[in-house]
Amino acid sequence: MDYSNLSLFRPQMEYRRFGKTNKHLSVITLGGMRFKHAHQLPRHEVPHDTLNQASQTVQMALEQGINLIETAYGYTKSETIFGRVLNQELKVKRDRYFLMTKGNPKTAEATRQLVEEQLKTLQTDYFDFYAWHGINTPELLEQACAPGGPVETLLQLKEEGVIGHVGFSTHAPLHVILKAIETDLFDFVNLHYYYFFQRNEPAIALAQQKDMGVFIISPNDKGGRLFSPPPKLQQLTAPLSPLQWNARFCLSNPGVHTLSFGLNEPEHFDPLNGIFPAPSPLSADDLRIKRLLDEQVAEVPYADFNGYAMENDPSGLNIPEILRFRKLWKCYDMKAFGEYRYNMFQEKDHWFPGQFPTEENLQQIDLSRCPEGIPIAKLIRETHEGLYRPK
Ligand SMILES: NC(=O)c1ccc[n+]([C@@H]2O[C@H](COP(=O)([O-])OP(=O)(O)OC[C@H]3O[C@@H](n4cnc5c(N)ncnc54)[C@H](OP(=O)(O)O)[C@@H]3O)[C@@H](O)[C@H]2O)c1
Known part of the structure; x- marks a missing residue:
């Protein structure tokens, strides 16, 4: 296929205005965290089979009408791969796709240096979108947005025409995301939001009020390993x-x-063909599915308690997430997903915080934030027994 004439828009795809950026994005983005990377090689060396696989993926994505390609400095070879595929392998004209990358430099100087390196690697002279990667804690929010700091530098780069729009990505508790949106520094936000994780809905509502672009990260994997569902969920x-x-x-x-x-x-x-047209609000058939899914929660004692008010508990336990994994396991047979995520506690720092329960930290739970009648320690122990897999 000759990509020089490829249109940004294709009839079978749907497009939405990405808030105040005024760019019309395909509702599916090509996320670039998953190429088979051959980690033992130096950063800019890419094995042939990886390059071939990536070329095929990019080609198929463009043919499907996907017009946003997303990567990050932190995804090891991903930027190198996209740079090579887009510019040498497929030679796609730069105005035929939007490019988003991310980085989390800590100072103004480091920000300029990093962006310069990323431009070189991605073989372009501008990014349509640049997100500060991982505003996950109040401290990181403060650091990123400090006067004379990295976000201010990204905004200068926007003035200079190197970056189209500045945003942020986040795995933070809701109150931090709301605070970051409230700074009014950002044009878009990348966050988690799925049927099985709706906690961030108020952040989406606030972003919508501020006319920001909203980009959902990892809908299939963090969304519940939906590509290998248990039979109950499939039904x-x-x-x-x-x-x-x-x-x-x-x-x-x-x-x-x-x-x-x-x-x-x-x-x-x-599966992309079964997604469109995606009506807003939900169609009657989709509502029927939603009702069925919602109803499962009533069948399991305490599954409707989300523990959101117990976020950042002094015990160090990530209570809302523990309760969510219990709910998904008990209500939908999503035990494999629970095991996968639960066992990431204590591994990922601020990207996925939370301790495993011990008799000691269970004693430290702030019960004043727990409604009467919820046997919180018992629910946590039950989840740990069901999902914990010692390494
Ligand atoms: N900002 C952040 O901090 C952050 C965090 C996480 C992700 N992200 C971004 O979000 C992007 C998407 O995340 P993700 O890679 O977790 O995406 P995802 O689409 O949620 O999950 C990808 C996984 O699903 C599997 N899969 C099976 N069927 C699939 C299908 N039809 N479509 C897509 N995947 C299918 C893939 O299979 P295989 O096992 O065969 O590969 C892969 O393991 C990333 O590329 C990254 O850029 C950002």
């Missing part, structure tokens, strides 16, 4: 697959603009 979302249902659920929120799929195999493109 509940039929005739859609859980992956398709969740995409339609996310897109039924008019404040959501694009979902970043980590597409890296030709087969990953097949």
Whole structure:
């Protein structure tokens, strides 16, 4: 295919205005965290088979009408791969796709240096979107947004025409995300929001009020490992697959603009056809599925208690997430997802905070934030026994 004439828009894809950036993005983004990287090689060396696989993925994505490619400095070879594929392998004209990258430099000087290196690696002279990667804590918010700091430098680079729009990505508690949006420094936000994780809905509402772009990260993997669902979940979302249902659920929120799929195999493109048209609000059939899913929660004692008010508990336990993994396991048989995520506690620092329970930290739970009648320690112990897998 000759990519020199490729249009930014294709009929089978849907597009949404990415808030005040005024760019019309495909509702599916090509997320670049998943290429088979051969980590033992130096950063800029890419094995042939990785390059071939990436070329095929980018080609299929463009043919499907995907017009946003997303990567980050932290995804090891991803920027190198996209730079090579877009410019040498496929020679795609730069105005035929939008490019988003991310980085988390700590100072103004480091920001300029990093952006310069990323431009070189991605073989471009501008980024449409640049996100400060991982505003995950109040301290990181302060550091990123300090006067004369990294975000201010990114905004200068915007003035200089090197960056189109500055945003941030986040895994933070809701109150930090709201605070970051309230700074009014950012044009867009990359966050988690799925049927099985709706905590960030108020952040989407605030972003919508401020006319910001909203980009959803990892809808299939962090969204519940929806690509390998248990039979119960498959039955509940039929005739859609859980992956398709969740995409339609996310897109039924008019404040959501694009979902970043980590597409890296030709087969990953097949389910896209069941997602569109994605109505907002949900269609009657989708509402029927939502009701069925919602109803499962009433069947399991305490599954409707989300523990959001117990975030940042002094015990160090990530109570809302523990309760969520219990709910997904008990209500939807999503035990494999629970095991996968639960066992990431104590590994990922501020990207996924939380301690495993001990008799000592269970004693430190702030019970004043727990409604009477909720046996919180018992629910936590039960979840730990079911999901913990010693390394
Ligand atoms: N800002 C942040 O901090 C942050 C954090 C996480 C992710 N992200 C961004 O979000 C992007 C997407 O995240 P993700 O890679 O976790 O995406 P995802 O689409 O949620 O999950 C990708 C995983 O799903 C599997 N899969 C199966 N069927 C698929 C299908 N039809 N479409 C897509 N994937 C399918 C893939 O399979 P295989 O096992 O075969 O690869 C892969 O393991 C990333 O590339 C990254 O840029 C950002």
